Amino acid sequence: MKQFLAARKAMRLWLIMPLFAVASPCLGQDKAEQENASLVRDTELKRKPFSDAPTITTLPQALDILVLSRQSSWLQIRAEDYTGWVKMFSVRFTGYAAQTSDSFAGTKELFNLITTGSSGSTVTTASRGLDENKFSDPAPNPDAFAVMQSLTTSKTEAHSFAKEQNLREQQQDYLQVSTPGSGDKS
Amino acid sequence: MKHLTLSLVIFSLAVACSGCGSNQSFVFNNIDIGKGLSALGHTQDALTEVDETAEIALGRDIATNLLGVAPLLENREVQQYVNRVGRWVSMHSERPELPWSFAVLDDNSINAFAAPGGYIVLTKGLLLTLNNEAELAGVLGHEISHVLRRHHLNALKKASGMSALTDITSVILTAKEQDTESLKLINAGTELYTRGLDKEDEFESDLMGIVLATRAGYNPYGLPAALQRLEMIHPDDAGLAMLFKTHPSLDERLNRLDMGMASGFERFENLPTAKQRFARTMAGISSKAR
Numbered sequence: 001m002k003q004f005l006a007a008r009k010a011m012r013l014w015l016i017m018p019l020f021a022v023a024s025p026c027l028g029q030d031k032a033e034q035e036n037a038s039l040v041r042d043t044e045l046k047r048k049p050f051s052d053a054p055t056i057t058t059l060p061q062a063l064d065i066l067v068l069s070r071q072s073s074w075l076q077i078r079a080e081d082y083t084g085w086v087k088m089f090s091v092r093f094t095g096y097a098a099q100t101s102d103s104f105a106g107t108k109e110l111f112n113l114i115t116t117g118s119s120g121s122t123v124t125t126a127s128r129g130l131d132e133n134k135f136s137d138p139a140p141n142p143d144a145f146a147v148m149q150s151l152t153t154s155k156t157e158a159h160s161f162a163k164e165q166n167l168r169e170q171q172q173d174y175l176q177v178s179t180p181g182s183g184d185k186s
Numbered sequence: 187m188k189h190l191t192l193s194l195v196i197f198s199l200a201v202a203c204s205g206c207g208s209n210q211s212f213v214f215n216n217i218d219i220g221k222g223l224s225a226l227g228h229t230q231d232a233l234t235e236v237d238e239t240a241e242i243a244l245g246r247d248i249a250t251n252l253l254g255v256a257p258l259l260e261n262r263e264v265q266q267y268v269n270r271v272g273r274w275v276s277m278h279s280e281r282p283e284l285p286w287s288f289a290v291l292d293d294n295s296i297n298a299f300a301a302p303g304g305y306i307v308l309t310k311g312l313l314l315t316l317n318n319e320a321e322l323a324g325v326l327g328h329e330i331s332h333v334l335r336r337h338h339l340n341a342l343k344k345a346s347g348m349s350a351l352t353d354i355t356s357v358i359l360t361a362k363e364q365d366t367e368s369l370k371l372i373n374a375g376t377e378l379y380t381r382g383l384d385k386e387d388e389f390e391s392d393l394m395g396i397v398l399a400t401r402a403g404y405n406p407y408g409l410p411a412a413l414q415r416l417e418m419i420h421p422d423d424a425g426l427a428m429l430f431k432t433h434p435s436l437d438e439r440l441n442r443l444d445m446g447m448a449s450g451f452e453r454f455e456n457l458p459t460a461k462q463r464f465a466r467t468m469a470g471i472s473s474k475a476r
Contacts, residue, residue, distance in 0.1 A: 035418050051452065070411065072405055072407055072455045072456070072459075073407045073410075073447075073451075073455060088407065088410060088411070088414065089410070089440060089443070089444035089447075091414070092414075092417060092437060092440070093414050093417035093418045094417070095417055095418030095419050095420060128295070128424050128425070129295045129424040129425050129426075129427050129428055130255055130256065130293060130295050130297065130309075130428055131255070132380045132428065134254065134255045134256075135251075135255065135376050135377050135379050135380045136373075136376075136377045136380065138251035138254055138255075138373060138376045139251075139254040140247070140250040140251050140253075140254050141250060141251075141253040141254040142250055144250075144253035144254070144257075144258045144289070145246070145249060145250040145253055147258055147265075147289075148249065148253065148258075148287050148288075148289040148305070149285075149287060151262075151265050151266060151269045151287060151288070151289070152269065152273075152285065152286070152287045153266070153269045153270050153272075153273040154273075155273070155277060155282075157270065157273070158270055158273040158274040158277060159274075161270040161271075161274060162274050162402065162403060164463070165319070165458060165460045165463055166458065167274070167402060167403030167404065167458065167460070168403045168457075169278065169401060169402065169403050170400050170401050170403060170454065170457070171401070172397050172400045172401055172450075172454075173397070174393070174394055174397050175393045175394075175397060175446045175447075
């Protein structure tokens with residue numbers, strides 16, 4: 001029986017290997033890849049992720065799109081047989097729709113099977129959530145607080161941590177808080 | 187500790203209130219605070235200092251409660267990492283000297299909480315939703331901003347009726363009742379997380395959060411990217427229920443960020459996201475994630 005199961009597992013792996021190979025070029029990319037989304041406004045589709053890059057076409061508001069990857073404030077998308085880049089704020093994700101209409105669901109499921117051992121049908125489910133009663137009737141944990149305090153980082157430590165990744169401090173004032181409608185957005 | 191907390195909080199509230207009225211002085215333990223402060227000649231300094239000590243003391247107790255909600259994540263590397271990112275971001279704020287500390291709860295739901303004084307608690311579920319350090323910096327920047335602007339403290343003052351000066355005074359003078367009252371304040375401060383803050387406070391923290399992350403050298407689009415990641419999760423997911431209940435919609439938050447970042451942020455397009463370091467650190471917990 002065990003042997004049978006092992007053989008079946010091996011066979012399953014062989015079956016999905018070619019698909020895995022197809023999917024692999026994008027595995028190193030952002031998690032945003034191949035997510036369903038839609039446009040919140042008429043949006044210029046750019047050839048490259050830059051404002052002054054050539055415009056391929058203008059896509060209409062509410063159009064359903066597929067997001068392939070992310071680069072800073074730009075998302076690479078596929079829509080109406082075009083592939084190009086749009087500003088991230090033009091896009092709203094509709095993750096919940098992905099389960100029913102994602103044409104890449106099959107590939108994703110196989111990928112999940114390999115990496116997590118599960119078919120992935122529950123991959124978007126986080127958990128049951130925190131128990132709100134524990135906030136209204138709290139049980140203090142001073143031991144955990146002592147641990148938390150022991151983790152406190154010094155400024156010097158934080159500096160060298162930032163240096164490791166070449167994080168360069170920038171000058172930027174806080175933004176004016178404005179309410180929608182009152183703004184001067186062009 | 188509780189005794190100290192209450193005295194400090196009530197004292198600071200009393201001082202704050204004395205500052206609100208026009209030239210009115212307030213009598214605290216037979217000391218005329220209004221007169222005392224004028225005599226100091228540094229009213230504003232004295233006010234801030236007392237306020238902050240009380241704020242930290244209260245925050246400690248609230249954070250201790252938050253840590254009772256779920257166990258700490260047992261991974262020192264991840265805990266240290268979050269503290270380093272958070273400390274670096276907080277150093278670019280107007281209150282760099284607060285005792286900033288951060289903790290990750292071993293819970294798969296998605297949420298983060300800021301307690302007064304600089305104590306920030308987030309869930310493992312939130313960490314695993316993120317994709318790089320710039321996103322984490324943006325999220326921590328948002329929480330740090332709640333502390334900077336004293337959003338929770340202000341909401342607590344409003345909600346707990348601490349403006350009733352006679353009640354406060356009687357509590358101070360009756361030591362026996364002090365513990366109960368102190369506990370009430372701490373518990374109200376903990377329960378507040380299930381009710382949420384004013385929507386405008388959330389929008390303000392979003393806008394401040396991206397600025398703090400940018401000043402710290404991170405790609406500024408981390409926070410909006412993190413919000414978009416939350417959009418990818420089914421909105422009925424129980425792990426998001428509390429966050430959704432206590433915050434404005436993701437759509438509204440993204441709209442506000444869009445407006446705020448509309449001009450001037452292009453120059454930061456190429457700032458790093460530190461994705462590799464984030465991935466390396468999270469590798470230790472992601473395999474056991476769900």
